[in-house]
Amino acid sequence: MSDQIESVEDFRIRARAWLADNMPKLDPNKEYNTNRVADREWVEHRELQKKLFAGGFAGLCFPKEYGGQGLTPAHQAAFTEESLPYEMPLRLNVPSLGICSGMLLDMGSEEQKQKYLRGAISGEIILCQFLSEPSGGSDLAGLLTRAQRDGDTYVINGQKTWSTFAYAADYATCLVRTDWDAPKHRGLSMIIVPVHDPQTHLNRVRMVDGSDEFCEEFFTDLVVPAENLVGTENDGWTVGQRQLFYERQAVGGGSPYVSGRAPSRGNAAGLSIENLARQVGKDKDPATRELVGWVHAQDVVNNQLIKRITIGMTSGEYPAMASSMMRLAHAEIPQTKQDIMFDIAGDEAVTSVPEGDGYLRSIGVSYLMRQGASLGGGSSEMSRNMISERVLMMPREAAADRDVPFREVRRGR
Amino acid sequence: MDLQLTEDQKLFRNTTVKFLETEAPVEKVRELNKAGGGFPPEFWAQGAELGWAALLVPEDLGGGSISGNGFQDLVIVAEEFGRLVSPGPLLPVNTVIAGLVEGAASGPDHSEAIEGLMSGESIGSWAAYEPKGHWDPLNPGTTAAKNGGNYVITGVKDRVEVGDVANVVLVSAKTDSGVALFLVPTDADGVTVEPVDSLDFVRNYATIRFDGVTVPAEAMVGTEATSADIVERMFQVAITLQSAEMCGAIDRVFEFTVQWAFDRYSFGRPLASYQALKHRFSDMRTWLECCMATTDAAVKAVNDRDDNAGRLASVAKAYVGTKAVQIIQDCVQMHGGLGVTWEHDCHLYLRRTMVDRQLFGTPADHKRRIADLIGL
Numbered sequence: 001m002s003d004q005i006e007s008v009e010d011f012r013i014r015a016r017a018w019l020a021d022n023m024p025k026l027d028p029n030k031e032y033n034t035n036r037v038a039d040r041e042w043v044e045h046r047e048l049q050k051k052l053f054a055g056g057f058a059g060l061c062f063p064k065e066y067g068g069q070g071l072t073p074a075h076q077a078a079f080t081e082e083s084l085p086y087e088m089p090l091r092l093n094v095p096s097l098g099i100c101s102g103m104l105l106d107m108g109s110e111e112q113k114q115k116y117l118r119g120a121i122s123g124e125i126i127l128c129q130f131l132s133e134p135s136g137g138s139d140l141a142g143l144l145t146r147a148q149r150d151g152d153t154y155v156i157n158g159q160k161t162w163s164t165f166a167y168a169a170d171y172a173t174c175l176v177r178t179d180w181d182a183p184k185h186r187g188l189s190m191i192i193v194p195v196h197d198p199q200t201h202l203n204r205v206r207m208v209d210g211s212d213e214f215c216e217e218f219f220t221d222l223v224v225p226a227e228n229l230v231g232t233e234n235d236g237w238t239v240g241q242r243q244l245f246y247e248r249q250a251v252g253g254g255s256p257y258v259s260g261r262a263p264s265r266g267n268a269a270g271l272s273i274e275n276l277a278r279q280v281g282k283d284k285d286p287a288t289r290e291l292v293g294w295v296h297a298q299d300v301v302n303n304q305l306i307k308r309i310t311i312g313m314t315s316g317e318y319p320a321m322a323s324s325m326m327r328l329a330h331a332e333i334p335q336t337k338q339d340i341m342f343d344i345a346g347d348e349a350v351t352s353v354p355e356g357d358g359y360l361r362s363i364g365v366s367y368l369m370r371q372g373a374s375l376g377g378g379s380s381e382m383s384r385n386m387i388s389e390r391v392l393m394m395p396r397e398a399a400a401d402r403d404v405p406f407r408e409v410r411r412g413r
Numbered sequence: 414m415d416l417q418l419t420e421d422q423k424l425f426r427n428t429t430v431k432f433l434e435t436e437a438p439v440e441k442v443r444e445l446n447k448a449g450g451g452f453p454p455e456f457w458a459q460g461a462e463l464g465w466a467a468l469l470v471p472e473d474l475g476g477g478s479i480s481g482n483g484f485q486d487l488v489i490v491a492e493e494f495g496r497l498v499s500p501g502p503l504l505p506v507n508t509v510i511a512g513l514v515e516g517a518a519s520g521p522d523h524s525e526a527i528e529g530l531m532s533g534e535s536i537g538s539w540a541a542y543e544p545k546g547h548w549d550p551l552n553p554g555t556t557a558a559k560n561g562g563n564y565v566i567t568g569v570k571d572r573v574e575v576g577d578v579a580n581v582v583l584v585s586a587k588t589d590s591g592v593a594l595f596l597v598p599t600d601a602d603g604v605t606v607e608p609v610d611s612l613d614f615v616r617n618y619a620t621i622r623f624d625g626v627t628v629p630a631e632a633m634v635g636t637e638a639t640s641a642d643i644v645e646r647m648f649q650v651a652i653t654l655q656s657a658e659m660c661g662a663i664d665r666v667f668e669f670t671v672q673w674a675f676d677r678y679s680f681g682r683p684l685a686s687y688q689a690l691k692h693r694f695s696d697m698r699t700w701l702e703c704c705m706a707t708t709d710a711a712v713k714a715v716n717d718r719d720d721n722a723g724r725l726a727s728v729a730k731a732y733v734g735t736k737a738v739q740i741i742q743d744c745v746q747m748h749g750g751l752g753v754t755w756e757h758d759c760h761l762y763l764r765r766t767m768v769d770r771q772l773f774g775t776p777a778d779h780k781r782r783i784a785d786l787i788g789l
Contacts, residue, residue: 274789283789286781292789293780297728301707308706311416325699332699387698388691392671395686 005071012078018055023048023086032263036211037091042126042168045089049123052089052259059097059121061256062105066113067121073256073310080261088260089123095164096120098250098258100127100173103243107190107231116171116192128169128195129243130160130217135411137162137375138382140175140244141184141237142401142409145219147176147191149226149233154178154191156222162376166215167204169195175240178233180407187406188236190243192228199223209369244378245320251377252326254306273337276344279359291340302333321390324383331374331383342367414492414660414705415485415712422489425479429493432463437499439758445500446614451578452500460501461533465490469510469650470531474524484650484716488657488708495661498761500615502536502575504654509537509583511650512594515643516635523634526581526596537596539647540570540582540621541773548774550585550644555623557586557593562630564588566595566623572772576619577608583634584623585644591637594644601626613768614761648773649715649726655769656708656729659737660701662762662769667701669758670694670744690747697740704733704740724786731779734770741766 006014026032052058053067060076062068069075101120104113104127119125133143145158156176166172172195179187195202199222204212231239249255273295274283282288309326312318341363342349348356349364374380388394401409418426436456445451461467468483468490470476479486487507494503510530513523529535541550555568566586573582576599584595599606603626609618635643671694674685684690711729714722741763745752752759770776 274787277789289784289789290777290780293783293787294731296783296787297707297731297780300710300725300728301703301732304706304710305703308416308709309702315416317416322702324695325702328695328699329703381692384692384695385688387695388685392685392691392694392698394674394691394694395683397688 006075008072008074008078011071011075012082015057015079016082018057019082019086022051022055023083023088025086026263037165037168037213041091044087045091046123046126048087048089049092049121053122058123058259059101059257060259062101062117062121066105067118076256076259080259083260084263086260090260090262091165091168092120092123092126093258093260094250094255095129095247096125096127096169098255099243099246100129102246102249102255102257103173103239104230106242107239109227109230111227112192112230119170125171126165126169128163128166128172129247130163130166130172130174130193131240131243132162133159134161134216138379140240141188142406142411143175143177143188144411145174145176146180147178147189149178150223152226153223154226154229156191156193156219156224159216159218161205161214161216163215163217164213164376166195166217167202171195173230173243175236177406178236181405182234183403184401184406184409185237187234188240189233190230190236190239191224192230193219193222193224197222207369207372209365211369245323247377248323248327248383252306252323252330253302254310254323254326273341273344276341276360276363280344280346280348282344288344291344295337295340298333298336302329305329319390321386324386324391327378328380328383328387331380334373335370338367338370338373414664415488415709418489419480421479422486425486426489426493428463429490430496432459433493433497433499437497437501439497439761442498442500442614442761450610450613450615450617451575452502452615454578457501457536458533460503461531465501465503466506466510466531466533469507469514470527471514474527474531476527476531482716484653485712488654488712491654491657492661492664495658495663495765496665498614498662498765502538502579504651504658505538505574505579506530506536507654508539508647508651509581509596512539512583512634512643512647513596515646516594516639518635519639520633520635521631523596529580535580536575536578537581537583538573538575538579539651540573540576540584542570542572544569544571544620548778550648551592551641553585553587553592555584555586557588557595559589560627563627564595564630564632566597566626566628569620569622571609571618571620573619573621574616574772576606576621577617579619582621583647585640588637592640593637594634594640595628595632596634597623597626597628597632601628603627611768612764614764616765616768645723649722651773652730652779653708653711653715653726655773656704656711656726656733659733659766659769660704660708662766663701663704663737663740666741666744666759666762667697670747673748684747693743693747697743700736700740704736707732724783727774727779727782727786730774731776731783734776734779737766738763738770 059068060071064070101117104117120127136142147154147156172193174191174193177187178189199220201218203216205214206212273292277283277288277292306326309322345360345363348360389396467476468478468487513527530537543554557564557566581596581598584597603624605622607620611618675683677684707729711725714725745759751757
C-alpha cells in the first residue's frame, strides 16, 4: 500500500461522487442552523457521522490509526466546499471534533485515543468540555472543582457551567484541582468524565434568545477511573492550554478538524443581508447598499484573516497565540454585521406583524445575544490580553495569585 | 506583506529597502517637502534601473518580473514605499503601463511609450478625474472629436498625480461611438498644466486642460469596445497598490508606536504595561493583520486575473482605506501631544494614507461597488 497522499483535486472528485451517492441533500423547506437545536438533530448527526466514517470521509485531518484519514487541511477545505449542498453532522464539529478531539490527539494516552478519539470520529461518542465554573469566567485556572485520588479512582466534587451541548454528549474533558497547596496553574488535572451519571446533576441554562444549548453540572462524589487522567496529575494546565488553543482555533473558524459549513441562518435558500435589504425594500437605497457592501467586505476579510494566520502559525512565523487575533476578529466582525442587520431590519425586528414570516423578528432576537460573540470561548478582553502579552510581548497584568499556594488565594471580599 | 514570498522576492525586498533607506530616508522626504514636494528625477531613474517600472511589462517588450508574478513583485515595492513614505511615481507610471499593456491586444501599438516609461525616461499618469466630479472614469465630460485621421480632445482633468512633471497622460474622453482612452503628450499644442499640491508631503498633482488638442488616431489605447476592460484593469492595479502602500505605512507606524509604548514611562511604568492601552494595541494589531490578509488576497487575484479580482480589490480598498487612517490616528493618540507635532513622523504617514484612502474611490465608493458586484 502506498503512503502517498492523494492529490486534492483527485480527492475532491472522489468526494463529490461519494457525497452525491450517500448524503441527503439540503431540503429548502427545512430549517437549518437555528439557534435552538432540535433533539432530532443529535440523532441524525450521529447517523451522518457514521456514514462519513463508513465511507472513509470522517476525521480527514486525524491520523488513520485513530479512525481518521491522515489528509491535509487543503483536503478538508475541498471536502467542506463539496459538502455545502448536503446535510452534514455539523453539531459534532464543535466542541466534540474541533476542540476535545484535537486536544486528545495531542495529549491523550494511546488507550484514550483509541477509545474517545476513534469514538468521536466514528460517530459513536460525542465529547464536550467541562471547563468554566460559576466562580470565575476569564480566570479559568482559579477553578474550584476538586478531584481526590482514591486508589485507582478519582472522586470529583464541584460545579461546572457554560458547557456547550453537554446534554447531548457522552463524555467530557473536565479540568479539576488535584493539589490545593500548589500555585493555581500547577495544581490542576484534566480528567475524562462521563456526562450522564447518577452522581452528576445536569441543568440546561436558558439564554436571552430562548436557546438552551449551554449546561451546568453539579458533581457529588462522582467516581471515575484513574486511567481517565489525561497527561500527568497536576499538569492539567498544559493539557488545558492545548484544549484552549483548539477552542480559539475552532471558535475563530480555523480548525482543520471540523467538516462542512452551516448554510446561512434561516432556510437553505439563505436569508443573507442582501436578501434582507430586498425584503425591506431598501435594496436601491445607496446608504443601505453601502452598509451591505461593508458587511460583505468584512465577512471576506474575516476568512482571509483565518487563512493568513493559519499560514503564519503553520510556518512558525507566528506564535500559537496569534490565533487570538482570529478570535477577536471573529467577535468584532459578526457584531458589526448584527448591528447593521438590526438597523436595516427596522421596526419589524422588534414586533411581530401578522403577515410577516418572523424572519425580521428573528434578527431582533439574535441581537439580544449580540455579546455572545465576544464572550463565548474566552472573552474578547482575554484575547486582547493574549495578543498584547504573547504576540506584542508587553508586560503581563499584575496578579495577586501568582506563585501563591492556591489554598491561600483570596476568593471573595 | 505576503508570508509566502520566494527567496528571489525576499532578496528583491531587501534590495528595495536598502535603496530606499539610502536614497530616500524620511529626513530626505522632509527636505523634498520643504523644496516644494515631488521627487528627484535621478531617484526615479535609479528606481527604474532596479526594475520598478518593468514588472508589469511583458518580456518581449523588455520587461520582466522577479518571480513570474509581476504584480506581486511590484506590490513589494509599494509596501516599502508605504513604510518610508517614499517619493516617486510608482503608482501612476505602473497604472499607465498596465493600461497600455492591456490595450495592446485590441488597439494601436504603444510599445515605444511603454519602453520610455519602463526606462524611467518618461513619466506617465492616468488623468481620470474631472473637476467637481467624483470617481466615475467611464463617464467623462471630456470629448474627442474625430477629424480625418486625428482626434481633437477638449476638456479638463484634475487630481492627476505627478501631472506637473508627466510627459504623457492617459485621458478618457467621449467619442462618437463611446468612451475611449488616449495617450496624450503633455507638450502637445493646447495642453495647459496647472500644478496642485496635496496633503501628502511629496506627492504633487495637477489640473490639466485640453483645449482642442489634436492627436493621431494611433494615440488611442485599445478601442471604445475595450476601454471599460482597460479601465477596470488599471483601476484594480491602482487601488491594490494603494492598499499595499497603506499596509506598509501602518506596519511602520504600528512598529514605532509599540516601541514608544515600551520606552515611554509614566507613573514609574511603561505605557505598554497599562491594560487600557494594551487592549488598544491588540485591536490595532488585529486590524493590521486583517489589512494585510485582505491585501494579500487582492494582490493574488489581480496578479492571476481571477474572475473575482475586481470585487476582492474593492474589498481590500474599502477595508484598508477605513482601518489605515483609524490605526494611525490611534497611534497618534498613543504618542500624546507629540503625535500632533510637525516634528514627529506620524503625520507623514497619516498624510500618505489619507491621500491613498480618498483617491481612486473612497471606502464608501468601494462599499457600493461591492454591493453592485455581488448582485444587490
